[in-house]
Amino acid sequence: MPGKLYVLTTPIGNLKDITLRAIEILKSVDFLVVEDTRVTLKLLNHLGLKKPMFSYFRHSNPEKLDLILQKLQSGETAAIISDAGTPCISDPGEELVKACIEHGIKLEPIPGANAALSALVASGLNTTRFCFEGFLPMNKKNRTVRLRKLQQEERTIIFYEAPHKLISTLKDMQQTFGGERKICIARELTKIHEQFLRFCLAQAVEYFEHEQPKGEFVLVLEGAREIQDEKLSEADIIKEAQKLQKTGKSKTEIAKELAEKSTLSKREIYNLLHS
């Protein structure tokens, strides 16, 4: 019977963020599939555990993948672990997960810390609808194209960024989304120097022109304003019209004025006021 692969989340800074279930699974599995053996060794030492480790990164050679699959198919259990946080989220794992599905090997996620969600929940921006963009492309042209595609995105957008690219990314964002757009920059989450900087893009650019970015960053960007939200609903139109009528304005004048603030035409509003 084939074994099982656990997709196991580790802390993103604070080692206390390992879950009880993650420790249990780390103890029980036959081997670990890790991004960097040195990083995982630190975690294992902290937990007082010893396990065989196989290093595996995105686009590892096919023989490596085959070896891991063979072991799993022979009934062994393993956990895939990245250097920090949730595997497969801007980290290796996706190819191995797909291969396990193809080979009938069971998968089980062991959830825990993730930088994107930790930043989002304390950002103060809209958490009802959001999307994750991860790292922007390295190539300048591709970055610009990707950002342009996001210009009309109404959901809150989450990005990962390296410190040495932060300023140029913020400048590109200011150019694409305008200086007024809100951003929350979450730095060193769960670590001693954790910090949340809540700015508009123009202020963020100015701040980092004087302050050298250090540490790890998540950028949580406000989505484009929903046009519908800013327009008056039918009920609002009627209320507004009643107020305007008291000022002595005619229905034609009122319809014209309110059409500019709603998605309805002048005629539709005029008819509404007569219904």
Ligand code: SAM
């Ligand atoms: N798999 C990880 C997760 O679940 O969040 C993300 C790994 S990705 C290679 C690393 C990037 O995640 C960093 O460059 C940074 O943008 C973000 N990140 C990871 N840990 C962080 C932390 N403690 N504080 C802020 N950002 C962090």
